[in-house]
Amino acid sequence: MKKPELFTCLSPALLHLYDVSSSIVVIIDVLRATSTIATALHNGAKHIIPVDSVTECIRLGKQIDGITAGERDGKVAEGLEHGNSPFEYPSSFIKNKVLVLTTTNGTKLLHMALDKCAKGIITGSFPNISAVCNYLIEQNQPVILGCAAWKDRVNIEDTLFAGAVVSRIKEHFSINCDSSAIAETLYNDAKNNLYEFMKTKNASHYLRLTNYGLEKDIRYCLTADGADVLCLFEDGKLIAAKK
Amino acid sequence: MKKPELFTCLSPALLHLYDVSSSIVVIIDVLRATSTIATALHNGAKHIIPVDSVTECIRLGKQIDGITAGERDGKVAEGLEHGNSPFEYPSSFIKNKVLVLTTTNGTKLLHMALDKCAKGIITGSFPNISAVCNYLIEQNQPVILGCAAWKDRVNIEDTLFAGAVVSRIKEHFSINCDSSAIAETLYNDAKNNLYEFMKTKNASHYLRLTNYGLEKDIRYCLTADGADVLCLFEDGKLIAAKK
Numbered sequence: 001m002k003k004p005e006l007f008t009c010l011s012p013a014l015l016h017l018y019d020v021s022s023s024i025v026v027i028i029d030v031l032r033a034t035s036t037i038a039t040a041l042h043n044g045a046k047h048i049i050p051v052d053s054v055t056e057c058i059r060l061g062k063q064i065d066g067i068t069a070g071e072r073d074g075k076v077a078e079g080l081e082h083g084n085s086p087f088e089y090p091s092s093f094i095k096n097k098v099l100v101l102t103t104t105n106g107t108k109l110l111h112m113a114l115d116k117c118a119k120g121i122i123t124g125s126f127p128n129i130s131a132v133c134n135y136l137i138e139q140n141q142p143v144i145l146g147c148a149a150w151k152d153r154v155n156i157e158d159t160l161f162a163g164a165v166v167s168r169i170k171e172h173f174s175i176n177c178d179s180s181a182i183a184e185t186l187y188n189d190a191k192n193n194l195y196e197f198m199k200t201k202n203a204s205h206y207l208r209l210t211n212y213g214l215e216k217d218i219r220y221c222l223t224a225d226g227a228d229v230l231c232l233f234e235d236g237k238l239i240a241a242k243k
Numbered sequence: 244m245k246k247p248e249l250f251t252c253l254s255p256a257l258l259h260l261y262d263v264s265s266s267i268v269v270i271i272d273v274l275r276a277t278s279t280i281a282t283a284l285h286n287g288a289k290h291i292i293p294v295d296s297v298t299e300c301i302r303l304g305k306q307i308d309g310i311t312a313g314e315r316d317g318k319v320a321e322g323l324e325h326g327n328s329p330f331e332y333p334s335s336f337i338k339n340k341v342l343v344l345t346t347t348n349g350t351k352l353l354h355m356a357l358d359k360c361a362k363g364i365i366t367g368s369f370p371n372i373s374a375v376c377n378y379l380i381e382q383n384q385p386v387i388l389g390c391a392a393w394k395d396r397v398n399i400e401d402t403l404f405a406g407a408v409v410s411r412i413k414e415h416f417s418i419n420c421d422s423s424a425i426a427e428t429l430y431n432d433a434k435n436n437l438y439e440f441m442k443t444k445n446a447s448h449y450l451r452l453t454n455y456g457l458e459k460d461i462r463y464c465l466t467a468d469g470a471d472v473l474c475l476f477e478d479g480k481l482i483a484a485k486k
Contacts, residue, residue: 010397013256017396152260154253156421178399181444185432186425201424 006143006173008162008180012109013152018144020116026124026132026165027113027233029106029148030157031205032071032084034231035221037101038128039086041240042227044095048238050107054079057102067094070102074208077102085217086127086227105148110233113146121233126161126194126222131230133168135241143173145180156186156203157222160194163187164224194222249386249416251405251423255352256395261387263359269367269375269408270356270476272349272391273400274448275314275327277474278464280344281371282329284483285470287338291481293350297322300345310337313345317451320345328460329370329470348391353476356389364476369404369437369465374473376411378484386416388423399429399446400465403437406430407467437465 007018027034037048051057054070054077061068061081069082076083084103101107106123113121119141124132136143145165147158163183166175170184190197195218198206209218220226230241250261270277280291294300297313297320304311304324312325319326327346344350349366356364362384367375379386388408390401406426409418413427433440438461441449452461463469473484 010253011257013260014254014395014397017256017394150421152257153420154257154422154425156424159421159425176445176447176450177396178393178402178444178447179397181399181446182397182402182425182429185429185444189428189432201421201428202419203424204419204421207419 003172003174004140004142006145006166006175006180007177008145008147008166008183010147010154010159010179011149011152012112015112015116015146019142020113020118020144022119023142023144024120024122024136024139025113025118025144025146026122027106027110027146027148028124028158028161029103029109030125030161031209031221032086032217033103033106033148034123035125035127036084036086036089037123037231037238038125038227038229040089040094040099041231041238042229043089043091045089046096046098048099048101049236050110050238051100051102052107052111054102057100061100064098066098066100068100072104074212085214086220087217105150109146109148123231123238124161124165126164126224127220127227128229128231129164129224131228133165135230137169137172150205155205156198156201157205159183160187160190195219198222246415246417247383247385249388249409249418249423250420251388251390251409251426253390253397253402253422254392254395255355258355258359258389262385263356263361263387265362266385266387267363267365267379267382268356268361268387268389269365270349270353270389270391271367271401271404272346272352273368273404274452274464275329275460276346276349276391277366278368278370279327279329279332280366280474280481281368281470281472283332283337283342284474284481285472286332286334288332289339289341291342291344292479293353293481294343294345295350295354297345300343304343307341309341309343311343315347317455328457329463330460348393352389352391366474366481367404367408369407369467370463370470371472371474372407372467374471376408378473380412380415393448398448399441399444400448402426403430403433438462441465
């Protein structure tokens with residue numbers, strides 16, 4: 001039986017090169033949007049509505065009485081109640097609530113995939129990597145691992161996550177994609193200590209976040225399966241898929 | 244003293260993210276355009292005129308009585324006399340002649356850098372890597388390592404060359420660029436045997452060229468300093484810089 005194809009798209013500015021409408025797109029924004037999405041859903045958020053502007057976030061947050069959250073350039077965006085740290089969303093706070101979220105890169109890529117009529121959209125991060133991999137294997141459909149990157153510039157952490165997924169599921173897919181091979185090589189080099197790798201390589205977003213004192217966030221966002229949940233985008237919102 | 248910045252641009256579709264007009268842009272199209280350019284200039288070609296279409300290649304070739312050469316999709320383009328293999332340009336053939344060259348990716352990126360008013364343009368390949376590195380260090384200007392990629396998709400071989408350059412000259416530059424760190428990591432993983440790395444990773448252009456029986460080209464194009472010449476783009480043509 002022919003295996004479905006898998007591609008890694010290293011930047012939203014390259015998404016047009018791939019056949020989005022036939023594929024499940026995994027939105028990857030490791031630091032920190034998709035890690036925070038997984039955490040909030042794992043901790044019982046009712047659902048998460050990703051929006052692409054701060055204005056829309058505020059408007060919708062009022063309309064549906066949701067929690068407005070998001071960042072621009074790594075910091076809480078002005079006018080929003082909460083930021084983009086997974087630690088802001090413990091169960092005691094987020095359970096049964098609706099989060100309206102906007103971020104610099106991740107929510108933008110999600111809307112691009114939506115505009116291009118992706119066959120399916122999920123979000124991926126180390127905290128929910130096993131759920132992502134299991135789902136992709138089960139679905140047996142073409143996959144695009146979509147790195148949200150940083151303002152379209154390729155980044156290390158999203159590439160690492162793409163590489164981690166490739167290394168786990170490659171036997172189930174047909175992969176003729178140099179970006180996937182590059183990502184997997186990077187991951188294999190880094191996997192013994194992802195945090196140290198980010199530090200040693202002077203990863204730009206590592207530097208940005210440590211400047212704000214967010215080492216704890218980085219460590220959490222690079223750790224596998226702290227929030228074991230599949231985050232499915234359906235009808236305009238991200239939900240925790242039933243097991 | 245402040246060191247100049249260095250960035251790696253992994254695909255022409257990302258070039259707009261970088262400050263081209265302040266930088267020397269290194270055009271990288273390892274398999275095979277920039278390797279062939281270095282070889283032809285090293286073997287005494289008078290100069291090389293890179294053009295972006297087959298039609299223009301034929302027109303100009305007639306006009307100036309030059310040798311028309313180029314490829315589309317890895318094969319000699321219809322209507323041109325020669326292809327894109329470095330072995331087609333020994334000294335006995337190319338000395339004092341003018342080559343008019345068009346290729347799928349490399350010449351396209353060169354014209355993009357030209358349109359964006361790059362401060363300087365050179366071509367880079369393993370056969371002339373030392374000349375490239377020495378020049379970049381001497382110039383002490385901002386640098387963009389521009390990978391020609393494959394129809395805008397990131398490829399392994401151009402990324403490897405960018406990584407090789409980064410590993411050689413990084414002490415002379417300020418590098419805050421995840422793509423450069425990714426490229427260098429890839430290169431360090433591959434450097435003991437670049438050919439085997441390309442083969443093991445199923446690099447897409449490795450597969451394309453071996454299908455045409457071009458293993459010898461690939462091996463040559465991955466070997467350092469077989470054509471020790473600096474290829475400078477000046478006044479619409481590529482010339483061998485005087486030593």
